[in-house]
Amino acid sequence: xxxxxxxxxxxxxxxxxxxxxxxxxxxxxxxxxxxxxxxxxxxxxxxxxxxxxxxxxxxxxxxxxxxxxxxxxxxxxxxxxxxxxxxxxxxxxxxx
Numbered sequence: 801x802x803x804x805x806x807x808x809x810x811x812x813x814x815x816x817x818x819x820x821x822x823x824x825x826x827x828x829x830x831x832x833x834x835x836x837x838x839x840x841x842x843x844x845x846x847x848x849x850x851x852x853x854x855x856x857x858x859x860x861x862x863x864x865x866x867x868x869x870x871x872x873x874x875x876x877x878x879x880x881x882x883x884x885x886x887x888x889x890x891x892x893x894x895x896x
Contacts, residue, residue, distance in 0.1 A: 801880060801881060801882070801883065802831050802881070802882045802883065803877075803883045804882075804883065804884045804885070805873065805884075805885040806884065806885060806886050806887060807842055807873075807885060807886075807887045808887070811842065811844075811887045812872065812873070813872075814844045814846075815842035815843055815844045815872065815887050815888070816842075816844070816845065816870065816871070816872035817842065817843050817845055817850045817868065817869070817870055817872075818840040818841065818842050818843075818868070818869040818870075818871075818872070818873050818876060818885070819840065819841045819843075819850060819853045819854050819857050819866065819867070819868055819869075820838060820839070820840040820865075820866070820867050820868075820869055820876065820878070821838065821839060821840075821857055821860075821863035821864065821865060821866045821867075822836055822837070822838050822863070822864045822865045822878075822880075823837045823838065823839050823862055823863060824862045824863070824864050826839075826862075826882070827881075830882075831881065831882040832880070832881040832882035833881065834881065835880060835881025835882070836878070836879070836880040836881060836882075837880060837881065837882040837883075837884075838878040838880040838882070838883050838884075839883070839884045839885070839886070840869075840873060840876065840883075840884070840885045840886070841853055841857065841885075841886050841887075841888045841892075841894070842872070842873060842885055842886065842887050842888060843888045844889070847889055847890055848888055848889055848890050848892065848894075848895050849895060850868060852894050852895055853888055853892075853894045853895070854866070854868060855894070856893065856894030857894075873885055
């Protein structure tokens with residue numbers, strides 16, 4: 801499994817809410833060949849709205865099995881070939 805968390809060490813402490821999803825478009829090829837690709841967007845609840853982020857992810861047709869997790873990603877290890885976590889701030893398109 802490839803597990804890529806793009807948050808800084810500080811963001812791992814502050815961006816504690818994850819919106820997670822299976823990416824149907826990326827699953828089955830590339831780094832996720834013969835498996836699933838999952839992604840998560842992490843927010844700092846003091847800086848950005850996870851509700852807005854949830855809506856933004858939900859409107860993307862390639863995203864399936866969308867969830868909100870409150871563990872900061874510490875315990876999130878989906879059964880997948882490829883996992884990416886992205887840090888979201890107030891400037892992200894989901895927050896507009």
